[in-house]
Amino acid sequence: MKQTARAAEDGLKLSAWLPYRLFLVAAQIARPLESFYSETFGLSQAGWRILAVIAERDAANASEIGRACALDPFAVSRGIGQLTELGFAVRRPGKTDRRFAAVSITRSGRAAFNRIAALGSAIEARLLARLSDGERATIDSALTRLEAESARIDAGGWRALLDDASAP
Amino acid sequence: MKQTARAAEDGLKLSAWLPYRLFLVAAQIARPLESFYSETFGLSQAGWRILAVIAERDAANASEIGRACALDPFAVSRGIGQLTELGFAVRRPGKTDRRFAAVSITRSGRAAFNRIAALGSAIEARLLARLSDGERATIDSALTRLEAESARIDAGGWRALLDDASAP
DNA sequence: CATAGTGCTTGCACTTTGCAAGTATATATG
DNA sequence: CATATATACTTGCAAAGTGCAAGCACTATG
Numbered sequence: 001m002k003q004t005a006r007a008a009e010d011g012l013k014l015s016a017w018l019p020y021r022l023f024l025v026a027a028q029i030a031r032p033l034e035s036f037y038s039e040t041f042g043l044s045q046a047g048w049r050i051l052a053v054i055a056e057r058d059a060a061n062a063s064e065i066g067r068a069c070a071l072d073p074f075a076v077s078r079g080i081g082q083l084t085e086l087g088f089a090v091r092r093p094g095k096t097d098r099r100f101a102a103v104s105i106t107r108s109g110r111a112a113f114n115r116i117a118a119l120g121s122a123i124e125a126r127l128l129a130r131l132s133d134g135e136r137a138t139i140d141s142a143l144t145r146l147e148a149e150s151a152r153i154d155a156g157g158w159r160a161l162l163d164d165a166s167a168p
Numbered sequence: 169m170k171q172t173a174r175a176a177e178d179g180l181k182l183s184a185w186l187p188y189r190l191f192l193v194a195a196q197i198a199r200p201l202e203s204f205y206s207e208t209f210g211l212s213q214a215g216w217r218i219l220a221v222i223a224e225r226d227a228a229n230a231s232e233i234g235r236a237c238a239l240d241p242f243a244v245s246r247g248i249g250q251l252t253e254l255g256f257a258v259r260r261p262g263k264t265d266r267r268f269a270a271v272s273i274t275r276s277g278r279a280a281f282n283r284i285a286a287l288g289s290a291i292e293a294r295l296l297a298r299l300s301d302g303e304r305a306t307i308d309s310a311l312t313r314l315e316a317e318s319a320r321i322d323a324g325g326w327r328a329l330l331d332d333a334s335a336p
Numbered sequence: 337c338a339t340a341g342t343g344c345t346t347g348c349a350c351t352t353t354g355c356a357a358g359t360a361t362a363t364a365t366g
Numbered sequence: 367c368a369t370a371t372a373t374a375c376t377t378g379c380a381a382a383g384t385g386c387a388a389g390c391a392c393t394a395t396g
Contacts, residue, residue: 012285014220014237018292019197021311024238026191028318033187036326044383052182062344069182070192074385077345099343099392117180122329124186126321130313138306143189145298150196153294158204161290212352230375242354245376267361267374341394352383359376365369 029123037116041086046071046079048116051088051105055113059102061094088112197291205284209254214239214247216284219256219273223281227270229262256280 014020030045037043043051049069054060060068066076080103083089088109094100105113128136153161182188198213205211211219217237222228228236234244248271251257256277262268273281296304321329 011223011281012220012288013224014217017288018295018307019194019201019288021315022190023194023198025311025314025318026187026194027238028315028322029187030191031322032324032326032329046383049182052180055179056181070195072385073344074346075383078383081345097343097393101344113179119326119329120180120185120187123321126329127186127314127317130317131310135306135310138303139186139310142299142303142307143193146193146295147189147196149295149298150193153291154196154199156200158200158287161200161287161294240354241375242377246352249376265362265374269375337396339395342392344389344391346389347387349386350384352381354379354381356379357377359374361373361375363370363372365371366367 029127033116033119033123036119037112040115041088041112043086043088043112043116044079044082046075047082047086047088050076050079050103051083051109051113052117054083054089054103054105055110055117057104059092059104061100061102065103083109086112197295201284201287201291204287205280208283209256209280211254211256211280211284212247212250214243215250215254215256218244218247218251218271219277219281220285222251222257222271222273223278223285225272227260227272229268229270233271251277254280 034045034048037048049071050065053065053068057064062073062076062080065071065080066073071079080089080091083103084091086109087106089103089105091101091103094102131139202213202216205216217239218233221233221236225232230241230244230248233239233248234241239247248257248259251271252259254277255274257271257273259269259271262270299307
């Protein structure tokens with residue numbers, strides 16, 4: 001109870017706390033996109049993320065997908081199930097090791113993806129329009145470091161955070 | 169199918185899409201914080217957000233809280249219920265209009281808040297340490313505009329987004 | 337060729353959410 | 367002043383989502 005005193009006293013204002021501000025923007029943007037793909041295609045958030053991942057690869061196994069879009073194996077399995085039911089993806093047993101099923105996008109899956117991606121790009125364009133070129137570059141580079149640091153924070157867990165008030 | 173052609177063709181790579189990058193950072197940071205306050209105090213995410221809001225006001229009614237932390241009235245009601253059960257908040261009927269109950273934080277609620285805020289500040293400090301002063305300033309100002317623009321996008325809904333490919 | 341290990345899936349209990357309907361209070365109207 | 371309408375939540379319940387133990391299919395290893 002030494003180095004945390006400042007934070008304990010002045011409080012932390014939610015609306016000025018960087019992580020909350022990032023969350024707010026992300027959440028406000030996710031809402032219209034999500035209502036689009038869920039109303040239009042009956043897709044869940046996990047389903048959409050997996051669709052986006054298999055759209056940029058010819059085939060992927062479940063753990064690759066999980067890594068690429070930050071979903072646990074259960075969610076991936078269920079998401080793939082949803083996509084195959086909708087006819088947006090197919091599972092083929094892997095060639096060499098048949099534990100790894102290769103998931104790939106179908107023609108109609110790609111069509112759906114393109115429509116959602118168009119909306120996603122429209123949203124991104126609206127956001128980027130509010131920023132100067134310099135700001136875009138700064139944010140792009142800063143975000144790369146923030147992604148890395150937040151991954152480390154996540155991996156360490158909260159116990160590590162309270163200890164290392166002394167650590168670098 | 170003119171202005172959306174680019175997006176439709178080249179795809180939109182999830183890992184390079186600004187909203188997803190913001191979401192990733194926010195999600196990775198939320199995880200350790202959430203496991204801390206849920207393990208330690210049995211608080212839900214909504215509960216924590218409400219606690220943070222009432223920590224910086226002497227009293228608030230449910231709709232104020234909802235506006236301040238982007239929660240719908242149901243979630244607010246349940247969150248307040250949780251906080252009062254935990255002894256972290258009290259509801260008093262409003263003085264003039266008794267439909268508006270005034271919610272305020274208790275002594276032990278503030279104690280809990282301070283401990284969570286300390287962890288939150290530690291996380292923020294780790295993130296900010298990865299950025300230069302200039303970057304912090306840029307991000308602060310850019311984020312203000314992104315918050316406003318994403319609120320507009322959210323309010324408009326997805327239909328508005330597909331039409332106004334021509335609008336400013 | 338039994339044993340252990342990996343990658344993924346299923347079932348089931350538990351939690352969270354969304355929404356219709358309800359309560360309590362306040363204001364407006366005949 | 368009774369009644370209607372509006373506001374500000376609150377509750378109950380069904381639907382959806384999540385977490386986890388156990389299971390299945392397959393491969394690697396002694």
